[in-house]
Amino acid sequence: MAVTAPGFPSLPALSDPATEAVLASGLLPELAHAFGGPFHFLLPDAFDANLRAMRDALAAAGVDGFVYFAKKANKAAVFAERAAALGAGVDVASAGELREALGHGVRGEHLVVTGPAKDPRLLRLAVQHGALVAVDALDELDAVITLALTGRVRPGRVLLRALPPAQPHSRFGMTGAELAVAMDRCVSAGDALRMEGFSFHLSGYALQPRADLAARLADLCLAARVKGLEAGRISIGGGLPISYTDADAWHTFLKDQSPAHYHAGKSFRSGDFYPYHSPVAGADALAALLATRPENTGGTLADVLRDAGLELLLEPGRALLDRAGATVFTVQGVKERDGYRLLTVDGTSLSLSEQWFNSEYLPDPRLLPQEPLAPAGVFPASVGAATCLESDMLTWRKITFPRLPRAGDLLVYPNTAGYQMDSNESPFHDLPLPPKVVIDRTDRPRPRWRLDRHFT
């Protein structure tokens, strides 16, 4: 565990018994030896628990709902398999993601296809498999109608995606005027199309704007029904926040962080960091959203949905993956600098995607010393990659380790399953992509593991 040295704020990850059990089991050094490079481990039981908690929140609020896993947040097969096994849906945004989800057992009608200006092949597959398409533009709606008419197999299923009035510069969604035209085209399409409702996805994590827009779309559903459309569902996209660290650590960090806390005096703007602590997170944030009173309505969002007889769809990525995995590197070298150390690990910052948003993945990595006699104390260190790029740093921040880091030690970045693992990984420098290891059960002294996929 990292310790707090005077002047160096720390951000310990919230404790997680399943992750602790893996760390304590002795499995990780063996896997590091076997793979000879960095790897990710996945804890799919956490995915199941997060899904259960979201469904419980919907049930407790008396709201009909359906959860789609936003697949972009992690490419692993196991999460699509879990979604299929538990009857959840998957949100896909490419033909590859759609094929993966189907191939791992998710039924076509349990897919929602999101993203802007979708590839015609993706739209064709979506219509053939009865997937719901969140239509982003009028020409896309026309394309779905044409596919449904020419395929003559099944109607196209669509949601109309709204441009959020609070985010008018978003490149996603349709304006109010475009939505009105889209509804008329849906009416004209007749049996070729099932217009199931509306959707949005908001940047940021605030609840009130989500509740406000959901209520506006509920009104639009009522207007669409008057025109004879089905309009029985709204999707609120993703954006349920999660907490990686506790409130105290987070607020102290935001208050105190300064260039002196980073290698090379690097500076980060506090506003560019992901909010690593949220007062309500995951399924609790969903419950809080349902209890939020949208502007200009008498009741809560749950009341609005129930009164309008609407099903709530959601597409969480990060929140379903909270505590569902971690990333393990081996320290290859340690250098002394002015009052701190520079560690070089056997991978790259491409395995921690946050680094590519003027930001940094902040939860403290855990050192697993492989040398029992390493001196104890307070050892600040930043973490660099095994590449020739000056700026390829996994952690610019000086982490205060409780033991002297040494070559051969493992460094475990906690809670990386949501977006960190694979959105930017590349075989740069001919370094292999880190494999993913699934650990199905952590409640036994010796956890069982398997590869997420077998490479051919």
Ligand SMILES: Cc1ncc(COP(=O)(O)O)c(C=O)c1O
């Ligand atoms: C349309 C849509 N749905 C869902 C998500 C998932 O968001 P999150 O991982 O924050 O829940 C995204 C993320 O970009 C998105 O664009």
